[in-house]
Amino acid sequence: MIIKSRIVLTVLLAALLLSACTASPDAANRYEKEIPLIAEVNIPETLSIHQPETIEITLTQDGQRVPDADFVHYELWSNDGSLRDPMTDAVEVGDGVYTVTKTFDKEGLYFIKLHSGNNGSIIIPQKPFAVGKLSEDELAYLQAGTPTFQEGTAEHHH
Amino acid sequence: MGKRKTPVSKPNESERQASNPSSAALYKIIWRWHFYAGIIFAPFLIILAITGSVYLFKPQIEQALYRDYYTITPQVERITPSKLVGQVKELYPDATIMKYRPGESDSRSTEISLTSGGESMTVFMDPYTGDKIGELKDKDRIMDKIEEFHGELMVGTIGDRIVELAACWAIVLIFTGLFLWFPKNKNKSKKKRSLAGILYPRFGKGKQILRRDLHAVPAFWIAAGMLFLIMTGLPWSGLWGSNFQTVATNTGAGYPPSIWSGSAPSSHVVQTKEVAEVPWAAENLEVPNSTISDFTPLPIEDVMYVARSEGIHPSYTISIPQQADGVYTLSAYPPKAQDETTMHIDQYSGAVLADYRYDHYGFVGKAVALGITLHKGTQFGIVNQIFSLLICMGIILIVASGLYLWWKRKPDHGLGAPKAPAANAKKTRLFLLLLIAFGILFPLVGLSLIIVWIIDYVIVRRVPTIKNFLNA
Numbered sequence: 001m002i003i004k005s006r007i008v009l010t011v012l013l014a015a016l017l018l019s020a021c022t023a024s025p026d027a028a029n030r031y032e033k034e035i036p037l038i039a040e041v042n043i044p045e046t047l048s049i050h051q052p053e054t055i056e057i058t059l060t061q062d063g064q065r066v067p068d069a070d071f072v073h074y075e076l077w078s079n080d081g082s083l084r085d086p087m088t089d090a091v092e093v094g095d096g097v098y099t100v101t102k103t104f105d106k107e108g109l110y111f112i113k114l115h116s117g118n119n120g121s122i123i124i125p126q127k128p129f130a131v132g133k134l135s136e137d138e139l140a141y142l143q144a145g146t147p148t149f150q151e152g153t154a155e156h157h158h
Numbered sequence: 159m160g161k162r163k164t165p166v167s168k169p170n171e172s173e174r175q176a177s178n179p180s181s182a183a184l185y186k187i188i189w190r191w192h193f194y195a196g197i198i199f200a201p202f203l204i205i206l207a208i209t210g211s212v213y214l215f216k217p218q219i220e221q222a223l224y225r226d227y228y229t230i231t232p233q234v235e236r237i238t239p240s241k242l243v244g245q246v247k248e249l250y251p252d253a254t255i256m257k258y259r260p261g262e263s264d265s266r267s268t269e270i271s272l273t274s275g276g277e278s279m280t281v282f283m284d285p286y287t288g289d290k291i292g293e294l295k296d297k298d299r300i301m302d303k304i305e306e307f308h309g310e311l312m313v314g315t316i317g318d319r320i321v322e323l324a325a326c327w328a329i330v331l332i333f334t335g336l337f338l339w340f341p342k343n344k345n346k347s348k349k350k351r352s353l354a355g356i357l358y359p360r361f362g363k364g365k366q367i368l369r370r371d372l373h374a375v376p377a378f379w380i381a382a383g384m385l386f387l388i389m390t391g392l393p394w395s396g397l398w399g400s401n402f403q404t405v406a407t408n409t410g411a412g413y414p415p416s417i418w419s420g421s422a423p424s425s426h427v428v429q430t431k432e433v434a435e436v437p438w439a440a441e442n443l444e445v446p447n448s449t450i451s452d453f454t455p456l457p458i459e460d461v462m463y464v465a466r467s468e469g470i471h472p473s474y475t476i477s478i479p480q481q482a483d484g485v486y487t488l489s490a491y492p493p494k495a496q497d498e499t500t501m502h503i504d505q506y507s508g509a510v511l512a513d514y515r516y517d518h519y520g521f522v523g524k525a526v527a528l529g530i531t532l533h534k535g536t537q538f539g540i541v542n543q544i545f546s547l548l549i550c551m552g553i554i555l556i557v558a559s560g561l562y563l564w565w566k567r568k569p570d571h572g573l574g575a576p577k578a579p580a581a582n583a584k585k586t587r588l589f590l591l592l593l594i595a596f597g598i599l600f601p602l603v604g605l606s607l608i609i610v611w612i613i614d615y616v617i618v619r620r621v622p623t624i625k626n627f628l629n630a
Contacts, residue, residue, distance in 0.1 A: 023404050023420035030410030032518035036509035038426050041453070122467075123507040124460055125453040 035062045037069075037121040039114055047131040049107055055100040057090055061118055065096030069118040072098045079109035079138055087115065107132030109142070184585040185338070189576045191593070192334040195327045197564065197573075200557045202311075202324035207553040209308035210387070214535040214543050214550070216301045217493075227294065232264040233286040239268075239458040245288050246270045246281055255478050258458055260285070262472040267291055269475075315396060319602060322395035325388045326600040330593070332381050332388075339374045369566060373559040380552035387549060390529030398600055403526070411520035413527070414512065416487075417500050423511040424483040425504040427452075453506035455479065461486045464501075464508055471497045479505045493536035495527040575629040 042056040057074075059066040072092070076085040083106070090098035100112070113126040128142070212219075221228065243255060250272060257271035268285045271278065282291040296302065303312070311317035341356050354360045357378070359371030393399045404419040406412025416422040461476050465488050474490035486503040495516055502512040519527060531537035535546045568574035579586065597604030618630050 023415060024408040025421075027408050027410070027415045027420050028423070028512065030408075031414035031520070032513060034510050034512055036426070036504060036507070036511055038509070039507060121509050122464075123504075123509045124456065124463075125507040126456070127453050 035119065035121060037061045037066065037116060037118050037123050039116060039123055039125055041112060041114060041125070041127050043127070043129045047104065047129065049104050049132055052101050052103045053131075055102070055112065057098040057100065057114060057116075059096045059098065059116060059118065061121065066118050067092065067094060067096050069096075069098075069116055071115070071117050073115040074100055075113045075115070076100070076102065077111055078106065079111070079141065080106075082106055082108075083110070090114075104131045107134075109134055109138040180585050183579040184589060186576050186579045187586050187589060188334045188337050190578060192331060192338060193564070193575050195331050195334070196557075196560050199324045199327050199331070200561055202320065203328060203557050204554055205311065206308060206321065206324065207550040207557070209304050211547055211550040213301065213304045213308055214546050216304075216534075217536065220301055223300070224294065227282040227292050228267055230265055230267045230284050230286065230291070236285045237288045239285075239462060242268060242283050242285060242288060243270065243458060245290070246272065246283065249290060250274050250281070254480070256480075257475050257477050259475040260462055260472075309394065310396075318396040322392070322398055323602045323606060325392055325395065326398070326596075326603045327606075328388055329385065329600075330596065330603070332385050335374070335377055336381060339378050366566075369559070369563050373556055373563050376552055376559070377556040380549055380556065383545075383549035384553055387533060387546070390526075390533040393526045393529065397602060406520065406522040406526075409520075411522040413519055413523040414500075414514040416502065416512070417514060417523075422485055422487060422502045425479065425485050425506055425511075426509075427483050427506075455505045456486065456503075456508050460508055461488070461503060464488075464503055464510065468501065468510065468513065470499045470501065474499065485511060493531065493539065495524075495531040495537060498527060572627050572629060578630050 038060045040058040040060075042058070044053060044055070047053050057072065059069055059072070069092075072090040073087045074085075074090055075087055077083055083104075085102075088100075090100050092098050104110070108131060109128060110131055111126060111128050113124065116123050134142075239258065239260065243258065246255065247253065253272040253274035255270060255272050256278075257269070259269040259271075261268050267282045270281045270283060272281065273279075278296040279293050280296070281293045283289070284291055306312050309318060309321060311320060339356070355367070355371050355375070357375065359375045360367050393402055400419060403412055407415055407419050412418070414420075458476065465474055465476070468488075470488055471490040471492045473492050474488050477487040477489070479485055484505060486505050488499065488501040488503065490497065490499045492498070498516050500512075500514045501510060503509065504511055516524065516527060528537065532542065533546075535543040538545075564574065593607065594604070597607045614630070618624050618628060624630075
């Protein structure tokens, strides 16, 4: 009987040792949860100079569109420094879609940076885009993959 | 005093033996387990206590060792972190940047951790001038070696398991030791109850008694502290600790996922066809569409901005995402557990995906976190360090005095182990059941018990010489 119980014990312990438990994928739901705001910034397939162009921003949070977001601002600048728009409000067109309308005077590489917040989540995504054709320098710049931080922008948030 | 030929009974044992045979058997078997566990794990406990004593003072030692790397002269303007990283990339062209630690004060250098050619190192940069101050390879960090010694005896997983085993058996040692120490007045004599030999050693009753007291009395005094260090250290252990942490995390009582076990959330990646995977590195320089790429990863500046606005302790470190759906992870482990933070940030949008502070830990997580800072001696600063150091010194003292006690009592031949009693007394069985229960709670102990029983069954009982030697 003692030997039997030893075998049982051995099996039990081996099972314990081998079945090291794994982290449950939904463990995060049991702790403080964040509901991040998600932005999609749609740049038209081609952008030309001297005509108004519209960039569309769609906000979602927790799977739902976000109309009336707390704030939706953007910054726009060109890589060569010829354009530098200060923080501007995007125009809400309904159903969580916001637009930026701009007439570009010069072809080249541009950046748009969104500053948006809703229900406790703040986002600051940044996206490069091309108006017309890019110059050799701009292509080289993109290819180098250097960080594109605009000095002095980070402190302007809400 | 010469060595005796037969194992010596502990003082006072004979009285007990006479009064109650069952109690005597229990006393003997507990002493026997205490004896063997003590002799086997003594070296490991000494190693743990010594390395632990040194590691306690890690903050002061590292501050002294790396003062030149840490301290800089504050100036008016800092260069941007992106430029600082760019500088490091120029100095180490093949390196992968892993971490960025801005520095908690104006006079603290910025640390950039990287891997280059299979080697991990930290590069210390002056955030005002952009100059490199120095580099420190991970393998040259002396305190890491001490920690490795303390946690895994410098031999990896096997060492980790040995340390865990020693720690678990030290718990057995504490409780069996307390039982042996516990004053028993079974003979009900009207002698005045004296605390000599219980709370303070008896100096005038001969060497034999003094030797016993020099082990048992200090051991009683540090038992609680030693148990505390073991219990707060165990959650770190590789087998029991990681299972414990995983169970705690999964039930919502522990640390939120990704701090000890479980994975971090991932960044939101837009799946668009027209965006090539690495568009800027593509050989074809033509950009047919306006959309060059989707969002670009946030510059470090923006991550630091998030850290500041979220009120993270300034000693935080940023882990740089290495994959397209990776996240920036901000982590701060300052001296006090209450200031801890682990925060995951979407690398493209900067959205906080998970914000785990001490307040967000489950109650087990909070206890473990506090336990860790107390164990490391950082929670209450120097007082904490000195207190823990005293416990470590105490452990060294009682391990040494325990070994000395055995050495002096040991007969010329044989180990001098207490004689194994017949395992049929009720109380003895109860003790063995307790031991088995403990072995289930701590699987490594259970495993070692099984091995001991197998050795006992297969070898000890069949080989008279060994049987005699072990007094089995």
